[in-house]
Amino acid sequence: MTNYLHINHPFTLESGASLPYLTAAYNTYGELNEARDNVIWICHALTANSDAEDWWPGLVGEGFTIDPNQYFIVCVNMLGSSYGTTSPKSIDPDTGKPYGLDFPLVTTRDQGRFFDLVANYLGIRRIRLLMGGSMGGQCAGEWACLNPDRFDLLCLLATNARFSPYGIGFNESQRMALRADPTLGTDAPDAGRLGLEAARSVAVLSYRHYRTYHATQQQPDADDIDDFRASSYQRYQGYKLWKRFDPTCYYALTRGMDSHNLGRKRGGEAAALQKITSPTLIISIDTDVLFPTEEQSLLSRYIPNSRLDVMSSDYGHDGFLVETPTIGLLLADFLADQLQIDANTKHAFTDSLSGRTFAIPGTEEV
Ligand SMILES: CC(=O)SCCNC(=O)CCNC(=O)[C@H](O)C(C)(C)COP(=O)(O)OP(=O)(O)OC[C@H]1O[C@@H](n2cnc3c(N)ncnc32)[C@H](O)[C@@H]1OP(=O)(O)O
Numbered sequence: 407m408t409n410y411l412h413i414n415h416p417f418t419l420e421s422g423a424s425l426p427y428l429t430a431a432y433n434t435y436g437e438l439n440e441a442r443d444n445v446i447w448i449c450h451a452l453t454a455n456s457d458a459e460d461w462w463p464g465l466v467g468e469g470f471t472i473d474p475n476q477y478f479i480v481c482v483n484m485l486g487s488s489y490g491t492t493s494p495k496s497i498d499p500d501t502g503k504p505y506g507l508d509f510p511l512v513t514t515r516d517q518g519r520f521f522d523l524v525a526n527y528l529g530i531r532r533i534r535l536l537m538g539g540s541m542g543g544q545c546a547g548e549w550a551c552l553n554p555d556r557f558d559l560l561c562l563l564a565t566n567a568r569f570s571p572y573g574i575g576f577n578e579s580q581r582m583a584l585r586a587d588p589t590l591g592t593d594a595p596d597a598g599r600l601g602l603e604a605a606r607s608v609a610v611l612s613y614r615h616y617r618t619y620h621a622t623q624q625q626p627d628a629d630d631i632d633d634f635r636a637s638s639y640q641r642y643q644g645y646k647l648w649k650r651f652d653p654t655c656y657y658a659l660t661r662g663m664d665s666h667n668l669g670r671k672r673g674g675e676a677a678a679l680q681k682i683t684s685p686t687l688i689i690s691i692d693t694d695v696l697f698p699t700e701e702q703s704l705l706s707r708y709i710p711n712s713r714l715d716v717m718s719s720d721y722g723h724d725g726f727l728v729e730t731p732t733i734g735l736l737l738a739d740f741l742a743d744q745l746q747i748d749a750n751t752k753h754a755f756t757d758s759l760s761g762r763t764f765a766i767p768g769t770e771e772v
């Protein structure tokens with residue numbers, strides 16, 4: 407179930423603009439334990455929402471690595487998104503109408519500050535694991551740089567320290583498609599629909615790989631000269647997003663993604679990443695053309711206590727959403743490493759984070 411937190415004071419953004427009050431839509435799963443040390447905070451990517459069990463099946467949920475029986479799992483819908491948090495769909499008190507395209511720029515740094523504020527309001531001080539992929543990883547990276555002492559562990563998937571010129575180029579092409587639709591941001595029925603569908607079609611090319619299309623969109627009849635399967639796939643992907651996402655929110659979020667640069671006003675990327683003190687698992691996808699492995703190598707080079715795993719997948723960038731069995735195993739292995747199982751006895755281990763000693767991992771305390 408989605409909950410709503412209302413914060414009735416202004417939130418000043420990096421640009422200097424201000425939102426007069428905030429609503430944060432969030433989901434939680436599981437229970438906060440007595441020691442209050444079992445929080446896993448998930449940052450979602452561009453078009454997802456706060457219901458992480460829904461969009462990350464096979465990784466989040468009972469019986470999976472991020473299990474609500476073990477952890478208190480929190481996911482907050484990011485600012486500017488279509489799913490309940492303050493966004494272009496919210497009413498601008500100055501006009502009495504939705505902000506639409508006038509919604510102020512929200513950077514990934516603003517998102518990190520927003521999550522920090524929401525965590526305070528929810529009474530969450532310490533976070534055992536902060537994780538996120540793609541834009542979610544960018545926001546997680548910002549939060550970790552902003553308040554490194556809050557986190558025991560970090561997991562960054564298919565993300566980077568600074569959004570690339572290539573990525574900004576893809577996003578600008580999407581905004582060009584949105585702007586080419588004269589109904590964008592108007593009161594017209596289905597306003598912005600054609601622009602959003604074209605924008606998503608462009609985006610999906612960057613979220614997949616040549617091999618994804620080769621495996622799934624081959625034309626059954628080699629004699630065809632028109633009406634290709636890959637074409638209807640592109641159109642369907644546009645339509646599918648239109649059914650669930652607001653075009654002005656899409657416009658706003660892509661601008662925020664473009665702003666991403668952990669090194670801004672922190673002396674560069676290396677200096678910023680060196681602020682991250684938590685042990686960090688970095689997951690890369692070998693077919694990711696949008697956030698290629700060299701970007702995760704850079705994260706790993708400068709985050710002091712980090713480990714880089716490169717997954718093989720034909721899916722491309724969106725592999726971070728669909729390759730959940732592999733991600734689950736990598737994450738479980740990382741978490742087990744942090745438990746420091748006693749190599750001599752194998753009978754007891756001390757949880758380095760809580761300081762408690764257990765007889766068998768995850769069971770009886772001794
Ligand atoms: C309320 C909500 O929906 S919440 C938000 C859910 N989404 C998110 O959270 C954002 C993150 N998720 C995503 O970006 C995506 O869902 C992903 C990457 C995880 C998966 O993408 P999908 O589009 O489901 O997968 P894929 O690219 O394989 O496409 C499959 C779909 O295309 C359709 N399809 C495949 N080939 C073709 C074709 N040639 N022509 C037309 N349609 C086609 C399939 O029938 C399937 O349709 P369905 O989704 O209606 O079942």
Ligand SMILES: N[C@@H](CCO)C(=O)O
Nearest residue numbers: 451452453454540724
């Ligand atoms: N497919 C992802 C974007 C890529 O990270 C989403 O729609 O959220």
